[in-house]
Amino acid sequence: MRNKLAAAIVAACALVLTACSGASPNTAGETQELRIGAISPIASFEPGNFDAGPGSAFIQPVYDTILRNDSEGEPQPSIATEWSYDDSGTELSLTLRDDVTFTDGAKLDAEAVKANLEAAKAGTGETAGQLRFIDTVTVEDPTHLTISLSAVDPSLLTNLGGAAGSLASPEALGTPELATTPVGSGPYVFDAAASQTGVTYAYTRNPDYWNADDFPFDGITITVFNDGNAVTNALRSGQIDFAGISDQAAETLESDRLKVESFPAYTASGVFLFDRNGTIVPALADVRVRQAINMAFDREQIVEQVYAGVGTPTAQSFSESSAAFDPSFEKYEHDVDAAKALLAEAGYADGFTLPMPDLGPIDPKRQAAVTEALTAIGITPQYEPVNGETFISDLLSGKYPAAIFNLNSHRPWDFAQLALLPDSLWNPFHTTDENIVDLVNMAQTQTGEEADATFRELNEYIVDQAWFATLVQPNSVFGVSSAIDVEPRKFSTWPPIWNFTPAS
């Protein structure tokens, strides 16, 4: 009996030791599987209902896009091989490849593209908004179609080269299964049997893919993590090859097995002065007050202490990577005395109280820095408790006159649409400035250098008017296995999967 027990214990130990294969890292030179860690699952695989940020990692393996943006963010041929606008800039003609089939056997032709654009436009996700200027889609023949726009859209081509141009099988469009089981024509096929919604997403190579050379990995797995420590442990133990990490984790993560990469996050981060009409806080209607707030911050120090030195200190909200950005627009030196004098000139020598959402529990360092700076010039932040689930809708409904926040800062046109026009989503008090509207309208029909100059003028005006107290354009930090290389894409928060390669 005793011998049997001992044998059982030995067998169990042997089983455990042989089982210790959980961490089998990719090694340099091998092209096995690309294993990505994500912080949240994709909400839906239906065109028009997914976001264009980190969610792209889930859809790029399975969906071809009409065009494909290169690493500079410029649209290049993909399913559409040629494209051209008419003179008015509102009729876009596309020529499509004729050799692509969806993995369920449906043909990828002009009808399929039309069905996708119409379905995507009817959605409610971020990508649906990117297609809002599309009026009608006309099929000329199986490889030609024309997109008619209600107004010129300078971002349409790049949007068709991103998530908004994703193409699902027309047979799957409109079916409830598409939300969790994508069917596309992309380089990989979604492996439903090896996946679990919200937890793991597995993709295997599409053997019939028309552009297989661009995708060196035999398979892709995306694992969703709920905890930053778990992500770090998975990276360090070789369970995953790529994931976003915190600045703090980055300081200790680099090793023989892991690289730390830092790419622009394409966001403007700081104090958003939403109530420029003075609806809740009358002081904010005075441009001198908003300028004084901008002068209260020591941006260099904040980047060092709050962002671990990773990011660009700036008062500009237009992306540093865009033509609208200009170093000469940095007009707000840290100067507490000058800020106080400006407040006094505006009639607020004794300061005022500024209600803001309380982000202390999730972002204590940034909130502490903001509190210190505002208090130094006599403004008292009054933090109000936040409900995480309703936070965004509260901001959008104009509940808070100001907030510590991040906002996408991609191409100048996109940023203007997002935050500067009277009906922009992130202009919750609908502040109207005719000069801004005129400049945006002017840029809409311009291209090249002409458009760049207009956006520069717009950016300088926004800085002068102190619409925001932007502090930094931060970087996203990623942990990367030494077995792979990755290249970022301009104006994208997450590198596209075709920019992942085995380490050279």
Next chain:
Amino acid sequence: MFYFLLRRVGGGIFLLFVIVTVTFFLLNAIGNDPARQILGPTASAELVEAKRAELGLDLPVAVQYVNWLTSAITGDLGTSWYSSQPVTELLGFALPPTLSMVIGAILVSTVIGTVIGVVAATRRGAVDRGLQFFSTVIQAVPAFLVAIVLAVVFAVQLGLFPATGYTSFAASPSDWLASIVLPVTALALASIASIALQVRGSMIDVLRQDYVRTLRSRGLSDRSVLLRHTLRNAAGPALTTISLTFIIAISGSVIVERVFNIPGIGTQANTSASRGDLPVVLGVVAVTVVLVVLVNLIVDIAQGWINPKVRVS
């Protein structure tokens, strides 16, 4: 015994009814608008209204409750508002990892805790004092801290076990075992200490009884006295500790699953509660209550089997 079981099952069903009812009305009282959250800030008011109707949120809360309850009685726990997956399917994915961890923790802590308790009660002296010291220390360390240390040392640094994730038994028994060793250890450590202390105390009490001296004076071997008579009589309080251990392990699994990124009931509860996915929250609550009631029932039956006086009390 039949009436004893009937009483316990009836009590369990009543408890289940009360808890899911309270959960339902509490979550409704929070006042979030799931339709708006699901569709996003850019969706039109018409679309949001249509979504509310689709989810049945336009009905009075009492009607929603009755609809949910009548479906639940037939085994239909509804579908997730966010992923549109049936709640039973989600629970089907989430239960095996959690049960693997919790049952593993119960087995490990029961076996090791009992052995340590018996040894401490019979040997006494330094062994006993050592047990009491280490038990106090171990019980003071929270499970999540133990989990983090285990993950860093045994998974990241030594590479002996996977740092994150869960492999099902069906996919690979050896990988399954490897994936639960560290979570089970994290959950079991504090329970080992409490079970050991409980067994030790009960054993010492029983060993002082007259009948033990009588049995020894009749020449029964130490082993027979210890295992057949003393341990059996000391098992009652230890069994109660085990049922408490189960409840602690279920609640501890929320954190341990997070540290090891295990997609179990705790993770499901966390995710669905944070976004107000009512059908999934109710499903998680219902299945957790059923499990707790079931374990208590099993413990009651075991105690009744060991000690017939319990059945009539």
